[in-house]
Amino acid sequence: MSRNPYENVEGAPQLRRSVFVFMDILGYENLTRVAELDGAQQEFLQRLHSTLSKQRKNLEGKHEGLADLTKLTTKDRYALKAFTDNIVIAWPIIDDAEIELGSAFSKVAWFQFNMALEGFFIRGAISIGEAYVDDIVVFGDALTQAHIGESRLARDPRIILTESAVTAVKQHLNYYSSSKFAPQVSELLQDSDGQWFVNYLDSVLIAEDEHGPFYEEFLKHKAAVETRLAEHRGNPLIFSKYAWVAGYHNYFCDLHPRHFSDEHKIDTELFRATPKLIVDE
Numbered sequence: 001m002s003r004n005p006y007e008n009v010e011g012a013p014q015l016r017r018s019v020f021v022f023m024d025i026l027g028y029e030n031l032t033r034v035a036e037l038d039g040a041q042q043e044f045l046q047r048l049h050s051t052l053s054k055q056r057k058n059l060e061g062k063h064e065g066l067a068d069l070t071k072l073t074t075k076d077r078y079a080l081k082a083f084t085d086n087i088v089i090a091w092p093i094i095d096d097a098e099i100e101l102g103s104a105f106s107k108v109a110w111f112q113f114n115m116a117l118e119g120f121f122i123r124g125a126i127s128i129g130e131a132y133v134d135d136i137v138v139f140g141d142a143l144t145q146a147h148i149g150e151s152r153l154a155r156d157p158r159i160i161l162t163e164s165a166v167t168a169v170k171q172h173l174n175y176y177s178s179s180k181f182a183p184q185v186s187e188l189l190q191d192s193d194g195q196w197f198v199n200y201l202d203s204v205l206i207a208e209d210e211h212g213p214f215y216e217e218f219l220k221h222k223a224a225v226e227t228r229l230a231e232h233r234g235n236p237l238i239f240s241k242y243a244w245v246a247g248y249h250n251y252f253c254d255l256h257p258r259h260f261s262d263e264h265k266i267d268t269e270l271f272r273a274t275p276k277l278i279v280d281e
Contacts, residue, residue, distance in 0.1 A: 024086050079133040123159070125154055128162075
């Protein structure tokens with residue numbers, strides 16, 4: 001029997017209402033073109049392949065030394081399809097989608113954070129709708145929603161929630177005596193343009209109570225952003241996207257002043273949007 005949750009008992013494809021994620025690597029074509037011009041295609045391939053292989057295993061929940069928990073059920077909880085820089089994950093919804101959205105938020109946040117540490121910044125969208133996913137076909141209005149969200153609304157290296165996902169989260173917030181205690185409050189943020197997006201930097205706090213923040217990884221994120229800002233200083237279209245990440249990085253520091261100080265922030269002079277004189281006074 002197939003373990004694909006989108007195939008029925010006869011093995012036929014079955015549309016199911018799902019939480020659906022569509023992601024890609026920001027500026028993938030530019031990254032490959034630079035590698036070609038620098039004569040570094042082999043090195044770039046090795047780094048890309050190694051990073052994607054490792055992080056795909058994280059998305060799939062395959063970790064060395066852990067028991068294969070999938071054997072406990074006849075079907076997987078979700079389906080994943082990846083091709084080069086495009087990754088699709090879909091969770092069939094069992095009840096009201098809170099569990100599936102929670103799983104999506106945690107998985108894509110960890111994936112996005114760890115990809116960024118290697119210099120690969122992720123853009124994407126999360127939707128709720130009818131979907132089908134296997135190795136041959138990805139289909140359904142959930143795909144349409146997520147693809148439109150990624151291509152038209154995400155804009156920067158952020159994974160946004162489409163209207164269908166935002167509506168569901170707002171419903172889930174009502175389950176708590178006070179919405180400020182809801183896990184979604186730390187998992188998501190709202191941007192200045194109104195878009196809700198996955199707060200992937202919250203990944204550095206997943207062991208906060210036991211070990212404190214992952215400072216080494218957080219500083220590596222800072223360095224990765226600074227590298228991209230320096231590389232694209234003369235390309236406003238691309239530079240603005242990494243300036244967004246820098247602003248988000250610093251906002252996250254301000255959001256958690258108990259853990260982070262100026263040493264963890266990116267110098268605003270590297271990405272500030274205000275003009276200045278062409279000569280020093």
